[in-house]
Amino acid sequence: MKRDISKKELIKKISELEKDLDRRPNKRDNSSLYYYARKYFGSWNNLMKSAGFKTKFRQTICSIKFNKDFAYFIGLLVTDGHIVYDNIHGKYKVMIYTSYPKERDMIINLIKRLFNYKPSVTSRMYGFSKKPNFEIKITSKFLVNILVNDFGVMNGAKSFKVTVPKIIKNSKNPIIKKAFLRGVIDGDGSILLREIKIASSSINFLKDLKDIFNYFRVPSGEIFRNSKITNVLEFRTYGAKNMEKLYRLLYPADYYYKRKKNKWENNIFK
Numbered sequence: 166m167k168r169d170i171s172k173k174e175l176i177k178k179i180s181e182l183e184k185d186l187d188r189r190p191n192k193r194d195n196s197s198l199y200y201y202a203r204k205y206f207g208s209w210n211n212l213m214k215s216a217g218f219k220t221k222f223r224q225t226i227c228s229i230k231f232n233k234d235f236a237y238f239i240g241l242l243v244t245d246g247h248i249v250y251d252n253i254h255g256k257y258k259v260m261i262y263t264s265y266p267k268e269r270d271m272i273i274n275l276i277k278r279l280f281n282y283k284p285s286v287t288s289r290m291y292g293f294s295k296k297p298n299f300e301i302k303i304t305s306k307f308l309v310n311i312l313v314n315d316f317g318v319m320n321g322a323k324s325f326k327v328t329v330p331k332i333i334k335n336s337k338n339p340i341i342k343k344a345f346l347r348g349v350i351d352g353d354g355s356i357l358l359r360e361i362k363i364a365s366s367s368i369n370f371l372k373d374l375k376d377i378f379n380y381f382r383v384p385s386g387e388i389f390r391n392s393k394i395t396n397v398l399e400f401r402t403y404g405a406k407n408m409e410k411l412y413r414l415l416y417p418a419d420y421y422y423k424r425k426k427n428k429w430e431n432n433i434f435k
Contacts, residue, residue, distance in 0.1 A: 172205050172215070179216040189218065226280045226305045231316075233344040235279055236333060237420050239318060240348015241272070243327055243370075248320035250309050257306040262298060268422050269299040275420050276303060324366040325396070329373035342377055347415040349374065351422040356429050359408060364391065364399040371400055378402065383411050408433050 170178075178198060182190045192199040192209040202212035210220045229235070241261050242248070249258040263269050269286065276284050280303070288297045312318040317331035333345045355362040365371050371388050378385045384407055391397040402411060412429055415421075 170201060175201050175205060175212065176216045179212065224282050224305075226282055226303075226308050229280065229308070229311060231332065233340050234275060234420060236336075236341045236344040237348040237418070238275060238279060239312075239316070239330060239333065240345040240350075241352045242312075242318060242348075243323075243330065244349050244352025246352075247323075248309060248312060248318065250313050250320040255306075257304065257309040259303040259305070259308060259312065261301045263301075264296050264298050265422075265424065266297075266299075267424075269301060271420060271422070272301050276301070280305075280308065327365070327367045327370045329370065329377070334373060334376075339381070342380060343414055344418070346374075346377055347418060347421055350415070351425055354425070356425055356432060358432050359405055360401050360403045361408065361411065362399050362401045364394075364397050366396050366398065368398055371398055375400060381411075381414055383407055383414070405433055 175198070178195075179190055182195060182198065186194065190198070190213075192202070198212075199209060202209045206212040206215060214220045242259065245263065246259065246261040248260075249256050251257070261272055263272065273284060273286065276282055282303060282305070285302045285304075286299055287302070288299045290297055309320070313320050315332070317328075319327050319330075329345075333342060336342060349363065350356075350361065353363055353365065355364070363371065363374060368388060375385055375388070383402060384404075385402045386400050388398055388400045391399055402408065408429070412433060416426065
């Protein structure tokens with residue numbers, strides 16, 4: 166193959182190879198084509214797309230930077246998320262769930278900013294009102310390993326045994342703790358009139374959260390069992406003064422659930 170082959174000629178070669186093979190070509194069929202695909206198109210998939218083939222691009226996460234946005238992401242993950250870490254079957258997934266389109270879009274943007282990754286989104290309708298439930302999914306062994314093995318985020322069924330991840334507990338940076346707490350409240354917090362309630366089936370998780378409240382000197386009540394829902398524990402922060410103190414700790418911020426922030430403001434300032 167000539168060294169000065171053009172992109173147009175390269176695409177023609179792909180079509181000719183398809184006819185010779187009587188199937189879709191792949192990069193192992195011709196090392197010269199693969200070389201020029203990378204040289205002129207950046208990748209084999211880009212060449213195939215230019216030649217008119219449907220392509221499925223595989224996204225990879227190769228590096229991460231732990232910052233306040235990542236801490237917020239972890240707060241959402243430990244409350245409204247799930248990690249699949251299956252070495253036997255080679256499945257590695259991170260999922261976050263929400264029923265609100267605006268929150269879905271915010272989470273997608275957060276993931277793009279953190280990991281340069283476009284997550285897949287699926288939805289299903291549930292309940293009598295046919296309310297949507299969006300699953301925002303990242304497929305990445307690298308990210309799962311970091312979250313589980315380095316950061317201490319729990320994978321699999323976690324309702325009764327989840328704790329605040331060690332990367333949050335051990336952090337000396339108050340900005341990290343604030344961002345994580347905002348994610349937890351967005352994911353599992355209930356903002357009521359003059360109080361905030363956080364519920365969980367894990368007493369250790371609630372104890373860890375109370376430690377963060379104490380770190381910021383925000384009073385919180387005792388952990389108690391919900392009388393109406395089996396296996397659910399909760400604690401609350403009462404009073405407009407404490408609500409306002411917590412609000413000013415957590416905002417302003419780049420990422421948050423607007424409906425919860427608006428409800429917070431309506432309960433405190435109006």
